[in-house]
Amino acid sequence: MKDSLNNMKYIEKNKLVELIKELKKDYILIAPVKLKNFVLFRELKENEEPYLDFLNSRNSPKEFFFPQTENIVEFEGIIDKRVSKLEDIKNKKRIILGMRPCDIKSILILDKLFINEDYVDNYYKRLRDNTLIFGFGCNKPRTTCFCTSFESGPFFKEGSDGFITAIGDKFIIEGITEGGKKLIEKLENADKDMVKAKGEIEKNANDTVPSSVKVEKIPEKLREMFEHPIWEEISERCLGCGVCTYLCPTCHCFDIQDEVINERGRRVKNWDSCMFPIFTLHGSGHQPREFRYQRMRQRIMHKFNYYEENFGVIACCGCGRCITQCPVNIDVREIISSIKNVKLTISNEK
Amino acid sequence: MTNPFLPEPARIVRKFELAKDVRFFQIRFIDMERALSFGYTPGQFMMFSIPGTGEAPFSISSTPSRPGLLEFCIRKAGRLTEALFRLRENDGIGIRGPYGDGFPVNKMKGYDLLIIMGGLGAAPLRSLLLYALDNRELFGKLHLLYGAKRPKDMLFKKEFLEFIGREDIECLLTVDKDDAGKWPCYTGFVTSLFERIEDINAENTFACVCGPPVMYKFVLEKLVKLNIPKHQILMTLERRMKCGIGKCGHCAIEDIYTCMDGPVFTYWDVLHMKELI
Numbered sequence: 001m002k003d004s005l006n007n008m009k010y011i012e013k014n015k016l017v018e019l020i021k022e023l024k025k026d027y028i029l030i031a032p033v034k035l036k037n038f039v040l041f042r043e044l045k046e047n048e049e050p051y052l053d054f055l056n057s058r059n060s061p062k063e064f065f066f067p068q069t070e071n072i073v074e075f076e077g078i079i080d081k082r083v084s085k086l087e088d089i090k091n092k093k094r095i096i097l098g099m100r101p102c103d104i105k106s107i108l109i110l111d112k113l114f115i116n117e118d119y120v121d122n123y124y125k126r127l128r129d130n131t132l133i134f135g136f137g138c139n140k141p142r143t144t145c146f147c148t149s150f151e152s153g154p155f156f157k158e159g160s161d162g163f164i165t166a167i168g169d170k171f172i173i174e175g176i177t178e179g180g181k182k183l184i185e186k187l188e189n190a191d192k193d194m195v196k197a198k199g200e201i202e203k204n205a206n207d208t209v210p211s212s213v214k215v216e217k218i219p220e221k222l223r224e225m226f227e228h229p230i231w232e233e234i235s236e237r238c239l240g241c242g243v244c245t246y247l248c249p250t251c252h253c254f255d256i257q258d259e260v261i262n263e264r265g266r267r268v269k270n271w272d273s274c275m276f277p278i279f280t281l282h283g284s285g286h287q288p289r290e291f292r293y294q295r296m297r298q299r300i301m302h303k304f305n306y307y308e309e310n311f312g313v314i315a316c317c318g319c320g321r322c323i324t325q326c327p328v329n330i331d332v333r334e335i336i337s338s339i340k341n342v343k344l345t346i347s348n349e350k
Numbered sequence: 351m352t353n354p355f356l357p358e359p360a361r362i363v364r365k366f367e368l369a370k371d372v373r374f375f376q377i378r379f380i381d382m383e384r385a386l387s388f389g390y391t392p393g394q395f396m397m398f399s400i401p402g403t404g405e406a407p408f409s410i411s412s413t414p415s416r417p418g419l420l421e422f423c424i425r426k427a428g429r430l431t432e433a434l435f436r437l438r439e440n441d442g443i444g445i446r447g448p449y450g451d452g453f454p455v456n457k458m459k460g461y462d463l464l465i466i467m468g469g470l471g472a473a474p475l476r477s478l479l480l481y482a483l484d485n486r487e488l489f490g491k492l493h494l495l496y497g498a499k500r501p502k503d504m505l506f507k508k509e510f511l512e513f514i515g516r517e518d519i520e521c522l523l524t525v526d527k528d529d530a531g532k533w534p535c536y537t538g539f540v541t542s543l544f545e546r547i548e549d550i551n552a553e554n555t556f557a558c559v560c561g562p563p564v565m566y567k568f569v570l571e572k573l574v575k576l577n578i579p580k581h582q583i584l585m586t587l588e589r590r591m592k593c594g595i596g597k598c599g600h601c602a603i604e605d606i607y608t609c610m611d612g613p614v615f616t617y618w619d620v621l622h623m624k625e626l627i
Contacts, residue, residue: 072355075401119595122352226624253599256355256592260402267355267401272598279600280590283406283427286563288589288625298602306605 007175008195009187016171017049023095023183027132030064031097032057041096052166055142056100056319060249064096065107065127066114072123072256073267094127095183098136098164101156102147102319106249107133108159112311113252132179135160139201141209144320146333149212152317154205165198172198213336215304215314222305224344226297234335235296237328242273244322244330245299250307250315253279274298300335354595357399357444358384362437363419368505371426372470373435374411376419377445390414391452392477393586393614396422397594398434399444406430407591407609409474410448415484420445423473423505449594450613453478453558453584461556461582462490464547466569468497468540468561472505474586474613475560483519490554492519493547497540497561499526501533511535522546540565544572552577560586570617583617587626 011019020029024044031050032039038058039051111128114121138145138154147153157163161180165172172190175181190198245251255272258265272279275296280289289295307315316332323331364376379385390410399405406428412421426435437443455478463482467475482489494513498504504525513521514535522543524536536543540561557573559566566585573583589601589608601608604623620626 072353073357073401113597119597121597252597254592254597255600256405256598258402258404265402267399267404269355269598272592272600274599282588282590283431284425284562284588286588294625301604302599302602306602309605 008190010190028094104159105317147318219308235293242275245273247321390448393452394448396447403433413480471560580618
């Protein structure tokens, strides 16, 4: 108990700017910033203040580990002058401040794909290793939040090096990993009352998440539902815009493209989306996923069945971004409920 | 740290036309040692890289039993192949690989081989065919069935015509149409060749198929009728691919990736997996 108390620090909210100024000497600081009508995570510029009075950012902060565009090869005119971008990745350490637990959970999900026994993505790993994450507990979840459905919650701390809880005019900051503890060691210790108040908030936090879905047995059930008519029903109003995949913190498909300006060029990895027909179009013109329902099926199957088969975890963290930003109000929670309500007959099984 | 996307420098040693818009390429790693020690399995593929244009996957048409040069049979179909067709002999090119799970040649030892190809399906299967010929003692009987649209569309025509009459291979070639009337072999679809092969020992045969998607259904019907076990019917399939290492998601079929677990699949896989063909 004593030890954990020592890891419990606090800072007055209005002193945070000074702390950030101090940290910026040694770290790149990434934090939520308020733009016109939404909040985004980005590297704090000179004198820029973080905006921590937010529910969640519009885009997921996955881009700081899996960038939307990432150089994988650079070249000059001919192939022999090619260079690998990898060595150039900045070694400067980074802090992501104020990341929500659902988004941290999504990084834990992506870790299984990019860092495993058979394969290590060195780009991804370098960014992971160089980054300290300070999670930020959700005192007030959004109506579209359903993180508790995925062994997570508003105060889920796995993956965080430190964890911030807002109480009144203070932030209570808990050091979790050695790196996280070290970063906040100079802050004032939180007193008993603060720790108690923090405990109270955490205790009932899961009940404040307004929605949930029951995903038990969904992966197994989906295995029998490939040819079920539900996919056509679900995708009827889908426009195929791909915003769900773009904003999804666990979507990780990418394209590889070359760009050239004045004889100098680069080969880049770009985010891609399985919701676009060209994603599977063959050079010969053959199209294995011709219809939108097939692409919708791929997206849902990949998250709730295939990823679970391969990595033992469902590729959804319940952040609700695909729900809030879908232009035709497709709600993945409803999709899961519909799947749950399907009564399988022999003919639906393979 | 290694970068799996970094292409290795290679050059085009030789190229010539096999048919309209289909070209044969001989490629060699610039590094001589790399060229000679490079190992692969028939059925595997390489990513070609032209800086500024991009990358695309191509089946290897040569056999690992003849090290040094890699051979490819490529149809002009998109941006990368258009740029590739503009390159001249001795021009540089980047390649990375080999990728995918090729034919299980060790498992196939001692078995008869029935190789069935249609059109551009010759590209991956020529590798297996030459491998079997170079290691003739490892396999039983060897049948080659190849169907093309017209005589002028038949790839490796000269090479395959030489096989006719040989005792170590039964080579049956057919064309859908022979307008000039000078074609020395059969006419009709590739499925019509099945009645010309004698005494297939189904239990002891591996059938290997590659061709346009429309061909599979009819060829598979014939193979099932011959009682060849489903796990001994092998197909090499196509998918749009980008990374080659099972990460980019393009070639995903259910929970597997064509670039890792394919492109060679059994008929058993096809029956149990969706969207495979």
